[in-house]
Amino acid sequence: MNPDKVVIRFEQVSEQTEGPVRRIVGFVRAKNMLQLFDAADLEANPREAKAGAVTADIIDSICDTPETFPFKTKGVLVGASNYVALERKRYEIRFENTKIEGILDGGHNMLAIGTYVLARALGDDRIFKKIKRWTELKDAWEANRKEITELKRVAGEESGSGPLDFLVPVEVLVPADIENDEIVGEFNSSLLDICAARNNNVELTLETKANKKGFYEYLRKSLQPLIANRVEWKSNDGGEIKVRDLIALAWIPLSIIDLPVDIKIPPQNLYRNKGDLAKHFDTLMSDEKVSSVSDGDYTHELHNTAVHSALVIAGQLPELYDKIYRDFPAAYNGEREGRFGGLAVVKMADRMRSKPRTHFTDAEVDYAYPDGLIMPLVYGLKALMAKDENGHVRWKEDPFRFLDEHLESIVKKYRVILDAFRADPQKVGKNEGSYDLVLDAFETEVLKRQAVAASSRGVRS
Structure with missing residues (x-):
């Protein structure tokens, strides 16, 4: 379990306060950041860090030009709702809500630095290619804690020229007044906006x-x-x-x-x-x-x-989507076997190197084709929904059973649109008439089903 507090020792540091936020900013030697890998996580960061060209460049900078590294990077931004200023430029940072506190920006720096530390601790540069994501680094960090602790011990005995002596810009945001609940609340509420603004080099979706x-x-x-x-x-x-x-x-x-x-x-x-x-x-x-x-x-x-x-x-619609995707080819064929596989946009599984799979449940299917062909059918499920006396939406019919019994009849009517657009998924999927026709076809089958049920009840009575 991650500790909920960490002590960060700065080499150079200053404080600035504006509104509900106090900023503690300065340079930290890499060897004094190792606790941060234990305590802080990337849950608070809106983006998950993954290895790529950015992390490779960061690692190269650490290896080749450690003396200028702190001027080439924005460093790491940390947010915490509580802290204590200690002696000798040390700060005890306390994380009380990891959903919003932790590493707010600089996840790629943390991933690159952590990968570098792990490679040096193990004496194995192959680590640079093995670690791809933050979760992988955290697992490897925990598994090799003994080696990392030993590297830190050795690094602590060196001065200025060791593998962990390079500086990293670190910025810690804390409430301007931790004794004032209102200010702490304003600080917490501001963290997402700060995250979004700081991550604007790769715009947050x-x-x-x-x-x-x-x-x-x-x-x-x-x-x-x-x-x-x-x-x-x-x-x-x-x-x-x-x-x-x-x-x-x-x-x-x-x-x-x-x-x-x-x-x-x-x-x-x-x-x-x-x-x-x-x-x-x-x-x-x-x-x-x-x-x-x-x-x-x-x-x-x-x-x-x-x-x-x-x-x-x-939450049930992804499974229904995949059911329609799986069953649509047979419903399209009806009694005319083999016609679906002849459509220009359709690929048959036995002619593909890797077997096609459904989008949500990842199950193997016999055909691969664009989802534009079935989106109107998925929308047609609306006909099986109704609003109850409490204003809540519910199923009028079991959708899975309904599709088993009526999809072929619905697709038979839908063929009018498919044939008119020559099964062009872009034209079918973007045409409002496709959805209107399919919804009407679903509603017709629902009415038929209700009529049969009513007739059955009349006979029994």
């Missing part, structure tokens, strides 16, 4: 900021762990699924309930403008009638039960 605010937490909880673990919730965290793909699907059940903000979503935007949907989601979740800011930080808690019900339904 809207989704990354929304994730830090907690806007995606309830959607994450609604997903199967298999899917949730594959999502890139913040930039560079290694997820294979873009969060905006989930947000686009979430607008299907959200369009059923009464929203406290005036947002109208054209159905074709589920395919053609997912970035716009992410902005609307941010607007919705920011509304005070939907969520409120948690005490002590900038994260939000959802209190709108209707929105919550929509996010629960949204």
Whole structure:
């Protein structure tokens, strides 16, 4: 478990205060930063650090020109809500809420410096190529703690020329007055904006900021762990699924309930403008009638039960999306076997080097094709949803069973659009008429199903 406090010893340091923030800034020798790798994590940083050209250049600078390294880098920015100034330019930094406190900027510097330290501790430059992400560094750091401790001991006996004597710019942000609860609250609330501004060399995506605010937490909880673990919730965290793909699907059940903000979503935007949907989601979740800011930080808690019900339904849509993707080829073929594989945009699994897989659940399928062909079908699931007496969205029908029984009939009607556009996914996916036709086809099948059920009840009575 990471310690919740660390002592940082500066070689040169100064303090500056403005508003609710006090800045402690100066140079720290690398050997006096090692505690920071134990205590601080990158959870507070909106972007996840990963190895690449940036980290390679940082490592080269440390190796080749350590004396000028502190002037080539912005260094590391740390945020903490509590601290104590000690003697000899030392500060005890205390992390009380790691969701918002820790390393706010400089994750790539921390990854590069940590990788360099690990390589020197093990005497193995192959480490530079092995460590790709912060999580990998943390695991390797823990596994080789004995060697790192020994390197620090040796480095402590050297003066000025050791492998850990290079300077690193370190900036620590703390509340201007830790005894004043109001100032501490203002300080905590300002940390996300500071993160976003400091990371502007690689602009933070809207989704990354929304994730830090907690806007995606309830959607994450609604997903199967298999899917949730594959999502890139913040930039560079290694997820294979873009969060905006989930947000686009979430607008299907959200369009059923009464929203406290005036947002109208054209159905074709589920395919053609997912970035716009992410902005609307941010607007919705920011509304005070939907969520409120948690005490002590900038994260939000959802209190709108209707929105919550929509996010629960949204958590099931990725599996339904993949079911439609898997079943669509057979439904398209109907009794005319082999026609789907002949479409220009379709690739058959037996002719591909790597087998195609579904987007969310990562299951093997027989065909690979653009999702523009099925987005109208996914949108058609809206016909299976209804608003109950509490204003919550619910399923009128079991969607999985409904698709098993009616997808072929729906696709038969959908063929009119597909044939008219020659199965061009861009034209199909961006045409509002595609969505209207499919929604009507779904609703027709629902009415038929209800009529049969009513007739059955009449016979029994």
